[in-house]
Amino acid sequence: MAPPSRPNEAAIGTLDGKVAVITGASKGIGKATALAFAAAGAKVVLAARTREDVERVAAYLKDSGAEALAVPTDVTDVEAVQRLMQRTLEVYHRLDILVNNAGSGRFGTVVDFAPGDWDRVLDSNLKGVYLCAKYALPPMLAQRSGQIINVLSVAAKVTFEASSAYCAAKAGALALTKVLAAEVRQQNIRVTAILPGSVHTPFWDDIPEHPDFEKMLKPEHVAETVLSVCQQPLGVVIEEIVVTPPLGIL
Ligand SMILES: NC(=O)c1ccc[n+]([C@@H]2O[C@H](COP(=O)([O-])OP(=O)(O)OC[C@H]3O[C@@H](n4cnc5c(N)ncnc54)[C@H](OP(=O)(O)O)[C@@H]3O)[C@@H](O)[C@H]2O)c1
Numbered sequence: 001m002a003p004p005s006r007p008n009e010a011a012i013g014t015l016d017g018k019v020a021v022i023t024g025a026s027k028g029i030g031k032a033t034a035l036a037f038a039a040a041g042a043k044v045v046l047a048a049r050t051r052e053d054v055e056r057v058a059a060y061l062k063d064s065g066a067e068a069l070a071v072p073t074d075v076t077d078v079e080a081v082q083r084l085m086q087r088t089l090e091v092y093h094r095l096d097i098l099v100n101n102a103g104s105g106r107f108g109t110v111v112d113f114a115p116g117d118w119d120r121v122l123d124s125n126l127k128g129v130y131l132c133a134k135y136a137l138p139p140m141l142a143q144r145s146g147q148i149i150n151v152l153s154v155a156a157k158v159t160f161e162a163s164s165a166y167c168a169a170k171a172g173a174l175a176l177t178k179v180l181a182a183e184v185r186q187q188n189i190r191v192t193a194i195l196p197g198s199v200h201t202p203f204w205d206d207i208p209e210h211p212d213f214e215k216m217l218k219p220e221h222v223a224e225t226v227l228s229v230c231q232q233p234l235g236v237v238i239e240e241i242v243v244t245p246p247l248g249i250l
Pocket residue numbers: 023024025026027028029030047048049050051053073074075076101102103104105124125128151152153154195196197198199200201202203204219
């Protein structure tokens with residue numbers, strides 16, 4: 001009897017030669033994702049606002065033999081996002097994967113929260129996802145293939161006190177993810193939302209009251225989740241993954 005075979009076996013596993021734009025790639029989950037993608041053979045384009053940080057990660061990857069490009073980008077800025085995608089196409093001539101990971105948290109009760117902070121949280125966690133998807137999609141549509149992975153948060157579905165802007169932004173980004181998935185699935189573009197629980201990253205540096213770091217996920221755990229979504233056979237769409245530490249949402 002012939003051994004059991006897996007469907008689309010050739011499509012599983014490697015990201016060899018795939019071009020991936022990763023936002024928020026200088027720290028935390030984004031940096032771990034860039035390292036995991038490069039190790040799997042992808043050409044990675046690293047985007048975040050702080051030039052020296054993205055260039056440091058790109059230099060590290062190139063020293064390790066990977067192909068990497070740093071493009072300092074604020075994902076809330078239309079022209080910067082357009083430049084990010086243009087630069088990717090100039091250098092690598094295609095765009096296979098977009099990981100929308102950039103985001104930031106600011107917390108306070110509705111009464112205390114400053115309107116400027118509300119805008120910053122909504123812009124980085126929601127508008128940035130829309131802008132990056134909007135300008136990454138034309139080359140993917142032309143290729144008739146592509147993948148967009150939005151790293152959101154359990155806060156897209158669970159509410160926490162003093163987190164109105166963050167929860168609203170992440171819930172909005174989850175709705176955006178679902179709309180986008182429906183709009184592009186006929187064109188062979190797969191869209192996934194990943195909702196992590198607490199992860200021990202610099203995200204928490206300026207937040208005085210935080211869960212126990214020891215109990216959190218590590219950024220590499222989320223990176224492996226993102227990678228596994230991109231390693232699925234072409235016939236598989238993963239719409240949403242919730243990933244939490246063993247003790248649940250902290
Ligand atoms: N840590 C957690 O517990 C946790 C849990 C669930 C979900 N998440 C989500 O996961 C994502 C990554 O979080 P993290 O914990 O890895 O955060 P992090 O360690 O603070 O890293 C955030 C990254 O995003 C970049 N960034 C922030 N605002 C940006 C903007 N406007 N434009 C471009 N880049 C920007 C930062 O670089 P620059 O500041 O230089 O731009 C940095 O590279 C976020 O969307 C976050 O909401 C985090």
